Amino acid sequence: MPADLPPPGRPALLGQNQYGKAETRVVRVTREGRTHHIRDLSVSVALSGDLDDTHYAGRNAAVLPTDTAKNTVFAFAKEYGIDSAEQFGILLARHFVTATRTVRRARVRIEEYAWDRIGPAAGGTAAGEPARHSFVRRGDAVRTAQISYDGDGWEVLGGLKHLTVLNSTDSEFHGFLKDRYTTLREAYDRVLATEISAWWRHRGTLGGPTPGEPDHPAAEGAAPDDRDWDACWHRARSSLLDAFATTYSHSLQQTLYQMGARVLADCPGIEEIRLSLPNKHHFPVDLTPFGLTNDNEVYFAADRPYGLIEATVLRPGAAARIPADLTNLP
């Protein structure tokens, strides 16, 4: 049959086709004692080969399920580790073509997200040592500010968003309420990851003196750089990172409180902080169907749904003025 004619009884010709699993989010943790290393990938597999029958006739004998492609990504992460995106992609592509009779070509596309250890270079950690199992995602954090003035006084909010952090251990979640719909297993060693959105309010009230003026309340007993907005923002950011890295967590709620309290302790000019912390769930992958163990090494990084933990932390006596819906604006 000529290649450019449909098979008998088929009205149209099948052109180029490929299929696979897109965007498998795999996080591989490698442990050297208490020092952990992480690789974080999004892997998209596209396979092509002898697939006319499934398209024309609905016969699936040549189709390796996309679910299998996803499982292979997780199993290879366990068995071979992730040295680099290229090396991991080569292993996968070779496997699909050599192990599956009907697959003639495999294309593996990978995005890798880079993480830095929380530490002096990335901000955070009072001890000055890079954290051993606490990481901040490189890149996309954004500084925010909102200034209000009514002719009399000022309100200055500082903040940040898209600051993504991960602890690969020292996080538990158990002892929670259970009802007939609860299926969550108690966790005694889990990954805790979140994308921090924070707004903090500098001391000074609408109708009060202008921040930075000598009679402003923050001038009394405050650190000299208290109104150095850049220094204050950087100190708040590193306090958030430091508290995240050093809190042994029993819930994201507890970690949130510690992060807020640390900012208030470290930044005398800040009265109030509101945090919005999505729980970026990392589920250990069950590798037992493939005869493999998973000692908290291979995780599926789910993007939704996610828990969303939000709270304001206040200096005693301070008014709560940051609107509850400000922190999760896009």
Ligand SMILES: O=c1[nH]c(=O)c2[nH]c(=O)[nH]c2[nH]1
């Ligand atoms: O830190 C957490 N807090 C929760 O309220 C919660 N709920 C849940 O399912 N997982 C978690 N984790």
